[in-house]
Amino acid sequence: MQLTNPELTSRIKTILSAHGTPGPSLTFELSGSGLLEAPATALESPVRLQMMGCRLSIDDLGAGFSSLQRLCQLPFNEIKLDGEFVRTLEHEPRCRAVISSTLTLGETLGMTVVIEGIGTEEQRQELVPLGCNQGQGYLRERPMSGADLLSWLDARRISDPSVFQEGYRYDDQPSLATGKCGHCH
Numbered sequence: 001m002q003l004t005n006p007e008l009t010s011r012i013k014t015i016l017s018a019h020g021t022p023g024p025s026l027t028f029e030l031s032g033s034g035l036l037e038a039p040a041t042a043l044e045s046p047v048r049l050q051m052m053g054c055r056l057s058i059d060d061l062g063a064g065f066s067s068l069q070r071l072c073q074l075p076f077n078e079i080k081l082d083g084e085f086v087r088t089l090e091h092e093p094r095c096r097a098v099i100s101s102t103l104t105l106g107e108t109l110g111m112t113v114v115i116e117g118i119g120t121e122e123q124r125q126e127l128v129p130l131g132c133n134q135g136q137g138y139l140r141e142r143p144m145s146g147a148d149l150l151s152w153l154d155a156r157r158i159s160d161p162s163v164f165q166e167g168y169r170y171d172d173q174p175s176l177a178t179g180k181c182g183h184c185h
Contacts (some may be wrong), residue, residue, distance in 0.1 A: 003030075009048040016052070023053025027078065031059050043074060050075040057114070061102065071109065079106050083117020083137065089126055096130070103131045 002008070016023060028049055046056050057078035058070060071079070081102050085095045099115060106113035118124055118137035127135065144152060 003043070003045045005045075008045050009052065012049065012054070013052055023049075024055060027055040027057050029057045029059040029080065030074075046074050050077075057112075071105075071111075076111055078112040078114060080114045080116055080136070083115075086115060086117040086119075086123050086127070086137070089123060096126075099127065099132070100130045107131075 012026075015021075016026065028046070030046060050056055055077040056075060057080055058074075058076050059080045061068075061079050061081050070076075079102060081099065085098050089095050089099070103113050105111075112134060113132070114134045114136050115127055115132050116136045118127065118135040118139045120139060123137075124135065124139060141152065
């Protein structure tokens with residue numbers, strides 16, 4: 001569904017109601033660069049979704065032409081910092097500064113910050129002292145189909161119930177499993 005679809009919020013409300021799902025349990029990831037191109041009328045949908053209790057995440061902040069201005073214009077709950085900053089963290093001190101500043105910005109604005117692209121234990125160990133407590137990347141698991149994800153979750157539920165404690169989040173994209181940086185194995 002597109003943000004410009006006038007039926008978007010009513011359809012989502014109906015689906016949530018039909019499944020007995022509270023709005024805060026659903027997070028919508030909106031591309032920062034896509035929001036720059038969106039007409040003003042499309043910006044009403046995220047506001048309505050947030051009023052229904054749904055969470056809004058600005059995805060890939062720092063990539064392409066995403067804009068910090070949108071953080072002030074829309075009621076985001078979460079910032080997802082593009083993984084490119086993590087990939088060059090070891091060799092580029094400026095990336096460390098961008099990550100650290102984004103974590104501080106998120107805290108100041110009352111937003112969760114998810115650092116994307118965490119693929120190694122070394123990267124995780126670099127991020128934790130900066131204050132990273134949520135990350136996304138291949139460190140936890142590689143992309144998988146929806147059916148494989150369900151099997152993976154079932155196996156984890158049996159072998160390690162702590163995976164389902166607060167702090168672990170599974171994106172609405174069935175190919176990615178995310179967890180707090182401080183608890184990744």
